[in-house]
Structures are given as C-alpha cells and as structure tokens.
Amino acid sequence: MLEAYPQNRLARIVLWSFAALVMAFLMLPTLVVVPLSFSASNLLEFPPHAYSLRWYENFFGSATWMAALRTSLILGTLTALIAVPFALLACISMNRLGGKTAASIQSILLTPSVTPGILLAIGLFFVLAAQRLVGTLFGVLVGHVVLAVPVACIVLLPALARFDWNQVQAARSLGADWARAIGGIIVPQLRLSLLSATLMAFLTSLDESVISIFVASGRNSTMPKLMFVSLRDQIDPTIAAISTLWTAIVVVVVVIVALRQKS
C-alpha cells in the first residue's frame, strides 16, 4: 500500500499520520496501565504522583496470584500441546479429503471461534457439571482446547495447502509409515507454522476469561479469572502491574513469532 505513493510526498505524510493515529487508538488504552502499575499511590491515578514497585512486590508476594499464574501457565502449555497435534492431524485430513467433506469438517472445527464465548461457557458448564468436572483443571483445559483448535487450524490450513503432498507419497514409497512421514517430512517443513500455532494456542488459553470464570474455581482459578474477581472486589494498582506483565508476555510471544517468520 505504501509503495503506491513513492513520488507523492504529501500523500505519504497523510498516510503515515493516519496509520500512526490508528495505532495510537489501538494501543494507548493498553499502554495507559503501564504508568499506573508503577504508581506509589493506593488508588488508580493517572498520571501517578510518585513511583514505586510495591504493586509488583504485592503481586509476586501473593500466594493466590502465584497459584493463578502457575495454573494459567500450565493450562496454556497443556492447551498448546493438545490442540496443535490435534489441529495438525485434522488439517492433514481436511487437506487430503478436499471438497464438501473437508468444508463441513472445517466449519464444525471453526465453530467455537465464532460462537459467543458466554454460550460456549454455559454449555461447557452443564456438560462438565454432568460429569462432575466443574472446578477441575481438566474441565478448563477441555474448554481451552476447544477454543485453541480453530486458532491452530487457521494457522496450519494455509501452510498445508502450500505443502507439496507428493513428498509424503515419496516418503511412503521409500518406506516411511504414516508416523514417520508426518514426523520426518511434514513437521520439519511446517515448523514455523507449527511454532506460530503453538504460541497462538498458548495465548488463546492465557487470555481466555469467560470459560475460566464459569468453570474454574479455587486453586484452579486462572489469571484472567482472578483479575476479573479482584477488579470487582478491591481495586488497587496490583491489577495494573499484572496487566502490564501480561501485556509484556503477550508482546514477547508475538514478537518471537514475527521474528521467526521473517527469518
């Protein structure tokens, strides 16, 4: 888009300014919590009068928050480890089946990403309640995997569409069974897409709040759930410190993905 105006200086300035404005509009609300988190005050005030790291100390010193952090990281990792292999196999079968069959499987698999989260959460709550799994880590994990599979599929499907399937046939004819053809030929060549899918699945779980609010409880509360609860019960800048850390984690993950894709 930018290359379309190589000569026209004014047009370039307008375009860049507009782009900068959009970026600011998107990012400022997120960034505003950063100074708040370094405030010395007991209240959320902007701009802060004095600075301190007390809210970060508060966060790292709290057993409740640390348990939630641990739960979220475990959940995110497990979600990625389950959703990505599942999505890879699903995408391979859709790629091979083609036509209407693949299209129907795809629409079923992608449904959770377009269903309102609250509906999914209520539905999941009843299913888990019937199995006496409400409040367990497993219950939340199921919900997060359901949400992460479409995300991983969206990353992996186009990558597989570009993949030359003759290579798998060649590997099979040379003596590889299915597992070795997938592990030795497909996975190494899709490693960047698989890494993206893994990180996206991890982030999906890390960011998810609605299912966690419905299904997680007590020891198994996730970070987003605890953040919602603490916003309701006691507003202090700890939440800003956590938001800042959370944003930093997400930014790091996204930057890693972007850099890996570039190289």
Next chain:
Amino acid sequence: MKSLPITIDSVSKAYGSYVALDDVSLDIQAGEFLTLLGPSGSGKTTLLMALAGFVRPDSGKLLLGDRDITRLAPNKRDIGIVFQNYALFPHMNVLANVAYPLALRKTPRAEARQRALATLARVKLDGLAERNVAALSGGQRQRVALARAIVFEPRVMLMDEPLSALDKNLRETMQYEIRRLHDDLGITTIYVTHDQREALIMSDRIAVMNSGRIQQIDTPQRIYDRPSTRFVAEFMGEANIVAPGSVRRIDGAEASGETLMIRAESFHLDAKLAGADAVALEGTLRAKAFRGENWLLTLALDGGQEVLVCIPAALAGGCAELAAGQRMTAYAPAAKVHAIPGATA
C-alpha cells in the same frame, strides 16, 4: 538386484461416475521396461498410483511376483517411484535425500552414506552430495530423484512422466540415461508418459491407454506400424485412415475390403520407389509445408477426404515447385498399408 514380474488382474477404479480404470489386465515381465502411454485422463497415472499403493482399486488384483499387494501399505511394497515434480525433500541436502530410504531401513550410517554416494555417482552427481536441493537445476533434481528411488534396490521402479518438466535437449539425454540405468540394474520398470516419441525410444513394450482401458499392448514397432485401433494409429503419429475404395493397387490386384491405415511418411511421389505392389492414392494438392527434415503435403482425395503425405527433404526434389490445386498421386508400399478391422474412415 532381483527384479519381479507384475500382474495386473482386472483392475477397476471409479471416482463417482467417472471411470478411471475399466477392467485393466496387464502382465509385465521381470526386468521389462514397459510404458503406459496415453492422453491425460486415460488412466495411466491412476494405474501407476494403484501399483504404488496410493489408489485402492475398487476391484481386481495386483501381484508383485506371486504376492498379492492390492491392499498392502505403500511403505511395505519396496517400489521405487520417481514423481513428475521429483518430490525431493527441501529440508534435506542431496545426500540426506538419497540416504533417506536407507535410514528408514536402519542401515548403519557409514554404509548408508557409502551406498548413497555410490548411487549419486551412478547418476553422475558426484560432488553434489552436500548441495542444498534448492540449489540444483531441473536435470540435477531429476537425477537425485532417480538416485533416491534406486538406492534401496527396489524390485520395481515406477516413473510418472519424470521428464515432462525438462527442456527438449535434456529430455532426450535423460531418455537414454534412464534406459541405460534400467538395463544396468535390470529392474522391472513401468514408465508413464503422454509423449509417444519418448515411449517409442525407451520401451520394450508400450501399453496404449485411453478412457481407462488398454487399447493395445505391443512392441514399439508393432504399436507404430500395426495399430489395432484407430485411436492407437492416430495417437502414435501422423496416420491416414482411408476407406478401401479410395486406394488402387498399381499391380491391379484386388484391394482388401477393410479400412486402411497409412502413415504420412510411408508415401512416395515416385511410383518406382514404392515397389510393384504399391497402392496409389490420387487427388488434388490442397496445401504444402516445409518442415526442415521433410515436406508435409495435404492431398484431397476425390471423395473429399484429406490425406497427409510426408516426403523426406532428401527425396523431395520437386516438392518446392508443386502448386496447390495440382493433380497428383502418392504411392505407399504394400508392406506399409495396414488394415484396421472394424474401423471406419
């Protein structure tokens, strides 16, 4: 290397209402070089993929030696395949590509390396072992694909239009090299192509396919000179299919009552060159074209049918002076006139 015969017994395959293979039976001898020749959609690649194990026949049997492989997994067939697009593994270098089947067979590393290098030498790729696949030319990739398909000493080799992506000169070189490799290894080879010249040059026998059926299976010479159907006659080269009434024996003998096939290059303009028992076709010259090694004349017979006459440039002294509309006669030796029972002109 012990090669095996292949038996294809009444194999059929349909995709919905489209019949890809229609009751195909074929015996391929151990060590034979057989070509499946046909236009696209004739079923030749489907048949090859059924042998490879990637297409499961709806009915019929495939035997490798006396073993039924119809439902055997592709990785257990021990068949080397060269794909049209080579299907090399881009994340491995040349040596790793060639050693891949050996690694799968748990060949010790040193031995695998040595065998892979020896095979690379065999296909004239010495010195490129450490090269990245992406850095190779089309011809070199072709050779890597060949090396990878033979390094594990398969008992059968399948090749799916392996030369179609190469330019003409390289293609001709590779035709001879693949055939020489086959002769050295003595490996049963099934080769798929839609190029009739390639089939003629390379094969022990050719199976011409159309619409999922084998039209004729025979030696290249017999396929070319003695086609059993009109389709085979026309697919193999410039064929004229003429009604028995359009030709006249110059010795006055009675012509047979069947439809005749005469190849364009069988004709002479000089009756003496065609022999005493030649047949003559009379007509009007419609068009002429100089094609370098020969002249192509289009002759309109009195019945209206057009006949292609191809005269080698060396024998075509008078061709340049011929004018459209002129009456002329073309002569074909009796031995070059082939009856196709059941065909109509």
